[in-house]
Amino acid sequence: MIETLLIIDFGSQYTQLIARRIRELNIYCEIHPYNKLPNKVEGLKGVILSGSPFSTKATDAPMIELSKYRSKTPVLGVCYGAQLMALTSGGDVQQSEIREYGRANLSYIDPKSALMQDIPLQSQVWMSHADTILSIPDNFSVIASTSNVKVASYKIENEETYGIQFHPEVYHSTDGMTLLKNFAVGICQCEQNWSPDSFVESSIRDLQKQLGNDKVILGLSGGVDSSVAALLLHKAIGKNLHCIFVDNGLLRKNEFNQVLESYKNLGLNVKGVDASAEFISNLSGISDPEAKRKAIGKTFIDVFDREAHQIEDVNWLAQGTIYPDIIESISVKGPSATIKSHHNVGGLPDYMKLKVVEPLKLLFKDEVRRVGKALKLPSNILNRHPFPGPGLGIRILGDITVDKVKLLQEVDHVYIENLKEAGWYDKIWQAGAVLLPIQSVGVMGDERTYEKVVALRAVTSTDGMTADWVHIPYEILAKISNDIINKVPGVNRVVYDISSKPPSTIEWE
Ligand code: XMP
Numbered sequence: 003m004i005e006t007l008l009i010i011d012f013g014s015q016y017t018q019l020i021a022r023r024i025r026e027l028n029i030y031c032e033i034h035p036y037n038k039l040p041n042k043v044e045g046l047k048g049v050i051l052s053g054s055p056f057s058t059k060a061t062d063a064p065m066i067e068l069s070k071y072r073s074k075t076p077v078l079g080v081c082y083g084a085q086l087m088a089l090t091s092g093g094d095v096q097q098s099e100i101r102e103y104g105r106a107n108l109s110y111i112d113p114k115s116a117l118m119q120d121i122p123l124q125s126q127v128w129m130s131h132a133d134t135i136l137s138i139p140d141n142f143s144v145i146a147s148t149s150n151v152k153v154a155s156y157k158i159e160n161e162e163t164y165g166i167q168f169h170p171e172v173y174h175s176t177d178g179m180t181l182l183k184n185f186a187v188g189i190c191q192c193e194q195n196w197s198p199d200s201f202v203e204s205s206i207r208d209l210q211k212q213l214g215n216d217k218v219i220l221g222l223s224g225g226v227d228s229s230v231a232a233l234l235l236h237k238a239i240g241k242n243l244h245c246i247f248v249d250n251g252l253l254r255k256n257e258f259n260q261v262l263e264s265y266k267n268l269g270l271n272v273k274g275v276d277a278s279a280e281f282i283s284n285l286s287g288i289s290d291p292e293a294k295r296k297a298i299g300k301t302f303i304d305v306f307d308r309e310a311h312q313i314e315d316v317n318w319l320a321q322g323t324i325y326p327d328i329i330e331s332i333s334v335k336g337p338s339a340t341i342k343s344h345h346n347v348g349g350l351p352d353y354m355k356l357k358v359v360e361p362l363k364l365l366f367k368d369e370v371r372r373v374g375k376a377l378k379l380p381s382n383i384l385n386r387h388p389f390p391g392p393g394l395g396i397r398i399l400g401d402i403t404v405d406k407v408k409l410l411q412e413v414d415h416v417y418i419e420n421l422k423e424a425g426w427y428d429k430i431w432q433a434g435a436v437l438l439p440i441q442s443v444g445v446m447g448d449e450r451t452y453e454k455v456v457a458l459r460a461v462t463s464t465d466g467m468t469a470d471w472v473h474i475p476y477e478i479l480a481k482i483s484n485d486i487i488n489k490v491p492g493v494n495r496v497v498y499d500i501s502s503k504p505p506s507t508i509e510w511e
Pocket of ligand 1: 391508
């Protein structure tokens with residue numbers, strides 16, 4: 003049976019990081035918001051209560067029934083979680099005069115405490131709290147202090163219940179991983195056996211049980227997530243998985259054929275559908291970014307629906323949804339505001355009446371890559387940069403024509419090949435070229451030119467939510483710019499985008 007650590011989210015910006023750290027210990031964990039807790043968690047080994055932007059003293063402070071967990075399973079309260087347990091047990095929690103933010107050092111550690119094993123005195127911890135625990139009930143004992151905060155950490159007697167007022171999950175808490183390991187392995191006694199291989203094995207078993215002899219369709223995008231989902235399902239149900247890979251005419255140069263070939267070599271039952279003419283025709287004359295996205299999304303659904311109807315008796319739709327998407331949509335704050343509508347395979351019409359299977363819904367992005375590696379996904383798919391569903395359609399500013407797509411495909415090709423040759427492709431999270439809707443004056447030979455301008459974008463990121471521009475060396479940028487202008491007729495100027503996200507976004511539209 004799977005062992006699980008439950009992380010109860012009270013809305014802290016660091017909650018996902020706690021889960022990442024626990025997974026790094028090869029221990030399985032799930033995040034659930036405090037107001038949507040499951041009745042039962044399979045193989046529950048312990049509970050971590052997260053921090054929160056709320057004060058425990060606020061009238062609408064988030065609350066849970068602590069008796070459901072305390073004394074029944076080990077509990078670790080982090081920041082708000084620790085303050086909540088102290089307050090509800092009769093301790094005193096107040097907005098402190100000294101708001102503690104940033105670095106602090108542990109000036110006292112109880113050497114006998116299981117939570118503090120192998121953590122040295124003066125260990126640096128990261129504080130981020132406005133409230134503080136001023137006094138604790140008699141059955142609590144202090145197991146760590148800083149010079150400002152006496153109750154930096156406590157244990158409740160006769161229970162495996164602990165509280166800490168600092169954040170072990172952030173990098174600046176230098177022994178944070180040791181503390182989390184002490185809790186998860188030492189106190190909760192979790193086995194550290196969560197790995198890509200064990201995930202593959204157990205998912206295949208689960209998918210076989212869930213799907214039996216049913217048929218499943220899946221829309222491949224050429225990206226890592228849908229490809230890994232397809233491989234897992236293929237291992238589980240073989241030919242009953244029907245994949246559809248649509249050419250929307252907005253892919254990169256040669257991408258459709260190359261990726262289709264890779265899929266076929268992997269043994270996937272995949273149908274390539276060239277719908278490029280339909281997409282380009284439906285986009286004709288549209289230049290508003292959201293309208294373009296909607297036109298592309300709708301055409302995708304039409305094509306997918308048509309193709310799905312050719313396969314008899316399908317009752318499942320598989321999607322490559324990953325954990326951050328799920329956490330985002332069920333988070334304490336609810337789905338985040340729409341900045342750009344993302345049209346992935348998700349939005350199929352209800353009348354298709356398909357049940358949804360999402361084999362990667364509990365994995366983080368880097369774990370998807372590790373699973374892909376374990377499944378021997380070729381590196382041209384495994385390590386490719388993220389690419390938006392609407393493809394070059396949102397990198398051609400303004401309206402889209404076949405000629406513009408061809409031009410941008412060439413520019414993008416020269417750019418990406420140069421990055422690969424220079425050894426920079428794998429250091430960059432995402433790169434691409436953008437065709438601007440303007441012309442500029444140039445001179446080639448003795449001739450005046452009046453031609454197109456392209457912008458190059460390259461960013462580092464971990465999840466696409468925030469990003470910074472990459473400091474590609476000038477010599478490499480110079481070569482890329484020369485190559486583009488020399489090799490792609492119609493372009494006489496190349497610019498480099500030096501904006502971070504926020505305030506910009508990664509794509510220009
Ligand atoms: P932004 O531009 O919002 O992009 O900073 C963040 C990440 O999302 C990708 N992106 C999309 N992906 N459909 C997608 O499947 C879309 O409509 C879409 N728009 C942006 C973008 O490439 C980046 O990785």
